[in-house]
Amino acid sequence: MRGGGPDGAQGGPGAGGGGSGDRRSGDRRSGGRESGGRESGGRELGDREPGGQESGCRKSGSPARTRPRPRKTARPSQPTIAPGGTTRTLPRERALVRALPPLLLVAGICFDLLTPPEFTASPLFAAAPLITAPFFRLRTTVATAAVSCLAVLVLRMSHPFGGPDVQVITEFVTMLTVGALAVVINRVVRRGDARLASARSIAEATQRAVLPQPDPRIGGLDIAARYEAAEADAFIGGDLYAVQDTPHGVRLVVGDVRGKGMGAVAAVAVVIGAFREAAEQEATLEAVAQRLERALAREGTRRDGLDAFEGFTTAVLVEIPRGDEGTVRIINRGHPEPLMLRADGRLCVLSPSEPALPLGMGDLGTWPDRADQTPFPPGATLLLYTDGLSEARDENGEFYVPATRLGGRIFPGPAGPDSLLATLVDEVRRHTGGAATDDLAMLAVRRPITVGD
Structure with a gap:
């Protein structure tokens, strides 16, 4: 029997500001010095959790000041786009x-x-x-x-x-x-x-074969996925996701192949196939990342000179260890930072401790992958997404900032992940006026609240 809190998705007043701002000032206001903060590239990674474990996240709170974003020229208006990218008649x-x-x-x-x-x-x-x-x-x-x-x-x-x-x-x-x-x-x-x-x-x-919809319950976790292609009448493009229940725990990947549309499907198939095989066989998440790197390099060599194969792939690899009740391990290869939504509405931006190049760029140099470990408490939801969400722009060129929009909001219960993704899709459509400019893939994973929690 699991508890999930009050039904429905509620937004706290004023919560969720500062997703793109100076989070250090917001983290230090709660009282005294910050405990256990690490720095990577001049950005602090957050407070220690009550158990003494490092959270590895930057808090998103309303007191933080927002940095100005460069304004971009607004794209011309486009026809209204229905789910899946098709033009719809009002x-x-x-x-x-x-x-x-x-x-x-x-x-x-x-x-x-x-x-x-x-x-x-x-x-x-x-x-x-x-x-x-x-x-x-x-x-x-x-x-x-x-x-x-x-x-x-x-x-x-x-x-x-x-x-x-x-x-x-x-x-x-x-x-x-x-x-x-x-x-x-x-x-x-x-x-x-x-x-x-x-x-x-x-x-x-093709979408069902390459990007099948995951089961709503995998490895004791509540899971939901969404995919929307930018091209009209296309059901699959350059973004990808996969969930695999393995002997080592539940492993996930969300990625974005260079380019979009049907020309990127070949690279998507390569990454998904390599991930599913490596997730079952490799003992560590770092080894899975290296397998994906080699698979893309091998495919790039085989298809040298062919436009059908896109090059590098940004990706986030996640492992939720089996039998572990409180942590998640993350490797970020040049991808938008995941978000952690706590059961009480607090939001953390999970920044990597060390920046890394996207997959498929091994020719520029080699470096060891190091997974960051972050607390994953009961009732929390991990959100993985592609830049189709974080770079969605309105008519004035302003970006949709998920860290700002989601702070203070609660999506409880087993249906929470699906409700969260449905909310994001609706908000992005309203923000952009229905004009899809990039593929969008999202995965939401929730650790249920059990009787002993």
Whole structure:
């Protein structure tokens, strides 16, 4: 039986500021000197936990001052993007399209009845089936074309002011031609839709094969994952994630291949395949990182000169040891820093003790990987993400800062990780106006609260 705190995800007032600011000032205000702080590149890594273990995190709190970020030129507005990167039609636009053909028919009938025979409503009748063709089924298109032809024939022949027979025949033949053209357009569009549906089905199968959705419960941990590709109609791109339950504990990876879209899928497959094999076989997380390094170097040599293989990969490797109730080990290879959300709403930015180059850049030099160990208390959630989250920009070029947005918020219970990721996806869409500019992958891992905690 596990406890999870109050239901729902609540945000504390004013909490969560300073995710990108000077966290040293915020860490030292709570009283006296900081205990056990380490420095890496001039940035402190945090306080010691009550048990004396090093947390390895920089706290994100509201007292901290934020550093100014360089402003970037806003990207041009883009169409609204639905989940998975596809362009979506807004409900108002869809309702207008559906209402337009009957409105045109009614307008044509009224115009023809209220005007002399010298004026014709044929353009309105012709527009109705042409608008229907690309948006409706064949049956609806044929029915609209038939109504248009019948309306022209009946109205012109029964017009109270009369009309020349030649004009009636001409308009009727014109409507027959337009109706036939509408049917052809409908068939062409429907065949294109079928091909698109087939391509989407293949893309979905590719995503399930390369990036399968992890089970919500692995190794006693609550887990959730999200992936959204930047390219329209693409279900997989240059970001990756994987979760593996191994004899050494639960191991995870989140990474970002250079480039995006379908051109990066080959590198994603290489990294995921190498990770799953190494995670089972290697005794240490450092050895797993070296296996990934060698796999990318080997694949790069094999594909030398081919554009299909992207180069380096930024990644975060995580190990939650089996039987260990309080720590997590992390290796960061040039990737955005993970976040730790505690059960009480406190947030820590997990900075690496030593900076390291991304995977696949071994030609520039070799160095030993060293995993940082961080407390992972019950009720805490570890968030791994790619720069599609931290570099999402609004129309003014301002970045979305997850450390600032999440501080003080609580996502309790087994559904907490999924609720957290759903919240982030919604907030990023609102922040960017729905315009996806980069692939986005996220993993959230929560250590449940047990009866003895």
